[in-house]
Amino acid sequence: MSGTPFVVLSAILFTIGCVGVLTRRNAIVVFMCIELMLNATNLALVTFSRINGTLDGQIMAFFVMVVAAAEVVVGLAIIVSVFRTRRSASVDDVNLLKY
C-alpha cells in the first residue's frame, strides 16, 4: 500500500489538532490537541520510514515521544500551578501580560 493515505490522514489529524488549539479554552484540552498534533507528525514519520526503507523515521518518532512525555509533565505542572493561583484552567484568564 502506498504511503499517501497515511500521510493524508496525518495531515487531517494535524489540522484538527490545530483548530482545537485555536478554539478550545480549557488549557488541558488545548494541551490534548497539541498531543494530537504530535501524534499526527509521528504517523507521518513512521510512514516516511516505511517508504524510505530505513529506520531513521522511527527513531525520530521515538524521540518525539520522549520529548512529548517531558513536555506533558512540565506543561501539566504549569497548569496545576496556574490553577492554584487563579482557581481556573481557562486560557483566557491568564492575561497578566496583557496590561
Added chain:
Amino acid sequence: MVAFWILSPIMVAAALGLLFARKAVHAALLLAVVMICLSVLYLVQNAPFLFVVQIIVYTGAILMLFLFVLMLVGVDASDSVVETIRGQRLMATVAGLALGLLLVLGIGQVSLGAVTGLSQANADGNVQGLAQLLFSRYVFAFEATSALLITAAIGAMVLAHRERLTPKLTQADRAAQRMRAYAEHGTHPGPLPSPGVYARHNAVDTPALLPDGSPAETSVSRMFTVRGTIRPASASDVRMLTASVGDGATTDQERQGEQ
C-alpha cells in the same frame, strides 16, 4: 490494508469529537481512542516497537497524567462555549480548513515514490535495528534526552511544589479552634452528624433527619449539595416518623402495655 480504512474514519471522528466534546474527560477518552488506533497503524507499518511504546507511554502514562490532572483541577467554567474574541471560532475554522486543504493538496501533488518497505531494515528484528541506530548514529541525541528528562522531572517538582506558609496545626490547636468557634459563634464542637440517621436510608447521599423531621444539611458532603444529587427522605415518611415520635404519640412502653 483493511486496518487503515477501518481505523482512519474512527480516528478522524474521535479527533473531531475532541473539538466538540463539552467535558474535558470525554476529550481525554477520545484522545485515547485516537492513540490506540495510531498504535495499530504503527504495527501495520512494521513498527512493532513504536506500537508498544505508543500504548505504554502515550496511552498508559501521558493520558493517565492528563486524567489525573483533570481530576485534580476539576470541572470549571473554562469548558463554557462563550466566545471571548468575536468571530474567533469562525476564523479558526476557516484557517484550519485552509491549512488542511493546503496540506492535503500539497501531499496530493508530490509523488512519495515507491514504497521500499522495512523488510530489509527489520531483518534482524525491529528492536535490534532501532537499538543499533540509537546507540551509534543517534547516541548524542539519546544522551541529551536523559538530560531533558531529568530537567523535566525537576521542573515539574519545582512548579508543583508549594511552601507551607502557616505552621502546621496540631491536634491541640484544632481542639482549641473548635472551642473558640463554639464560644464565639455557637458552632457545634463535636463531630458532624452522620448521614441517614432516622432517615429512610443510611446512604451517604441521604441527609439525616432532625427531631422535627427537617433534613440536617451538615450530615451530607458539601459536594453532593453542589452536584445536586441529594436524595431527601419523602415527605410522607417524615410525617409518619414525626407522628410516631412526636407529641401525642404512644411511647414504646405504652405500646407494650397494650399488648
